[in-house]
Amino acid sequence: MSKKPVILVTNDDGITSKGISALVEVAQEFGDVVVVAPDSPQSGMGHAITIEQPLRLDKVEFHGEFIGWQCSGTPVDCVKLAVNKVLHRKPDLCVSGINHGSNSSINVIYSGTMSAAMEGAIENIPSVGFSLNNYDLNADFTASKHFARIIIKNILENGMPEKTLLNVNIPNKSKKDINGIKICRQAIAKWEEEFDERTDPRNRKYYWLTGKFQLYDEGADTDEWALANDYVSVVPVQFDLTAHHALPHFNNMNWNA
Amino acid sequence: MSKKPVILVTNDDGITSKGISALVEVAQEFGDVVVVAPDSPQSGMGHAITIEQPLRLDKVEFHGEFIGWQCSGTPVDCVKLAVNKVLHRKPDLCVSGINHGSNSSINVIYSGTMSAAMEGAIENIPSVGFSLNNYDLNADFTASKHFARIIIKNILENGMPEKTLLNVNIPNKSKKDINGIKICRQAIAKWEEEFDERTDPRNRKYYWLTGKFQLYDEGADTDEWALANDYVSVVPVQFDLTAHHALPHFNNMNWNA
Numbered sequence: 001m002s003k004k005p006v007i008l009v010t011n012d013d014g015i016t017s018k019g020i021s022a023l024v025e026v027a028q029e030f031g032d033v034v035v036v037a038p039d040s041p042q043s044g045m046g047h048a049i050t051i052e053q054p055l056r057l058d059k060v061e062f063h064g065e066f067i068g069w070q071c072s073g074t075p076v077d078c079v080k081l082a083v084n085k086v087l088h089r090k091p092d093l094c095v096s097g098i099n100h101g102s103n104s105s106i107n108v109i110y111s112g113t114m115s116a117a118m119e120g121a122i123e124n125i126p127s128v129g130f131s132l133n134n135y136d137l138n139a140d141f142t143a144s145k146h147f148a149r150i151i152i153k154n155i156l157e158n159g160m161p162e163k164t165l166l167n168v169n170i171p172n173k174s175k176k177d178i179n180g181i182k183i184c185r186q187a188i189a190k191w192e193e194e195f196d197e198r199t200d201p202r203n204r205k206y207y208w209l210t211g212k213f214q215l216y217d218e219g220a221d222t223d224e225w226a227l228a229n230d231y232v233s234v235v236p237v238q239f240d241l242t243a244h245h246a247l248p249h250f251n252n253m254n255w256n257a
Numbered sequence: 258m259s260k261k262p263v264i265l266v267t268n269d270d271g272i273t274s275k276g277i278s279a280l281v282e283v284a285q286e287f288g289d290v291v292v293v294a295p296d297s298p299q300s301g302m303g304h305a306i307t308i309e310q311p312l313r314l315d316k317v318e319f320h321g322e323f324i325g326w327q328c329s330g331t332p333v334d335c336v337k338l339a340v341n342k343v344l345h346r347k348p349d350l351c352v353s354g355i356n357h358g359s360n361s362s363i364n365v366i367y368s369g370t371m372s373a374a375m376e377g378a379i380e381n382i383p384s385v386g387f388s389l390n391n392y393d394l395n396a397d398f399t400a401s402k403h404f405a406r407i408i409i410k411n412i413l414e415n416g417m418p419e420k421t422l423l424n425v426n427i428p429n430k431s432k433k434d435i436n437g438i439k440i441c442r443q444a445i446a447k448w449e450e451e452f453d454e455r456t457d458p459r460n461r462k463y464y465w466l467t468g469k470f471q472l473y474d475e476g477a478d479t480d481e482w483a484l485a486n487d488y489v490s491v492v493p494v495q496f497d498l499t500a501h502h503a504l505p506h507f508n509n510m511n512w513n514a
Binding site: 041043044045046047048049050051052054055056057074076077080081083084085106108109110115118122123150151154158161163164166167180181183185186188190193194195197198204205206207208209234235236237238239240241242243244246247249250251253254255256 | 306312314337340365380407411415421491494498500504
């Protein structure tokens with residue numbers, strides 16, 4: 001590649017998170033980096049877009065140095081605004097994260113990090129979401145950076161199949177304790193909700209969403225298996241949600257009641 | 258079925274919308290209906306969940322009659338709260354809508370209506386999202402009710418394959434002008450964004466998300482084709498986002514750089 005690629009970096013934890021700084025550092029080794037990220041935490045935003053309210057987009061400086069653009073909207077809004085109002089072109093790569101916390105298995109559905117990457121893929125931009133299996137604001141991203149470097153290099157050199165993005169999850173281990181990168185499928189799992197019910201000072205009830213992660217999949221080809229066995233999991237993800245295998249079932253039903 | 262089924266009705270336009278009333282009327286022909294829906298419009302919320310704020314859940318009466326529960330959160334929150342804090346069991350069916358506006362093709366990704374149904378499916382509840390191709394608050398749901406009736410009856414009698422839900426979109430036509438129900442795949446399409454840039458009274462810029470729908474799919478087996486040809490489109494949807502067809506491609510790459 002003779003010209004330096006343009007790399008869009010976003011996330012869902014917000015522009016000031018440690019994880020996005022780590023990803024920016026890696027991306028800068030490969031190209032010209034533009035950061036457009038939420039101005040506040042947007043975890044769990046899924047593929048939300050902002051249509052009931054207008055969006056703000058402001059330059060962010062730190063110690064007098066321009067570090068990127070913050071957006072008042074969701075991670076998906078950030079990608080749309082980056083392409084249309086910041087870059088005025090499609091970047092050569094869109095990377096999202098590094099998320100503070102896992103986005104493996106069913107979490108891909110709820111994740112703002114992954115939805116930003118998915119929006120990139122819908123725009124036909126090679127896109128990757130990265131997550132570290134550690135929710136701590138001060139998590140150590142050293143190993144994550146190593147594997148992000150390998151994956152970004154690979155995608156910039158080899159490209160991405162059409163209508164595909166990658167969901168990368170990294171074990172919370174040091175580099176020497178990680179066994180490598182494993183291509184996986186999304187494990188079958190769900191959250192068992194347990195709402196925490198409380199009463200406010202005005203005696204009205206309110207609820208905090210909480211829950212326990214339940215894995216229903218023994219496969220050694222899943223992202224959960226990879227993470228449990230100290231591998232970086234890489235799941236190719238698509239945004240065609242058609243359950244193609246179920247089409248014959250429904251075609252055989254009588255719909256003319 | 259000897260016992261009446263319990264049917265959860267939700268949506269993303271909010272509990273006072275005309276579309277949810279239409280769906281409640283149909284559902285009541287088949288079972289005991291419980292409504293848990295957002296207290297305000299939640300269009301475009303995708304699969305967002307509320308984790309940064311607590312949730313409210315309040316009974317709603319109209320003309321002294323209890324009509325359901327309103328929730329301060331997203332459509333997905335509504336399904337989670339309905340199962341855990343209202344029903345204390347899984348309903349026999351979860352229906353979402355009838356949305357004011359289409360959720361065909363790529364819109365399934367952004368749609369709160371469809372994410373509520375997807376959350377039902379993740380909970381292993383047979384789930385269907387319904388949308389009418391008309392954004393008007395006072396849209397006519399007569400034909401929609403007819404087709405919702407056929408589909409609900411079919412699913413209650415024949416069940417739903419595991420890990421599958423249905424995305425139903427209904428043309429904005431009278432019943433006699435609709436040619437029937439067609440099982441489809443999700444068409445390849447995207448939105449071409451065009452942010453509407455304005456300046457506020459304090460001289461700061463803000464942006465409204467807007468755009469043009471672009472169809473990149475000529476297939477006669479797609480939901481867009483069905484709607485353009487006056488069929489009700491029914492797309493089986495899955496929440497395993499793995500791009501299974503792309504696994505060999507990535508397995509053949511060298512990841513040990």
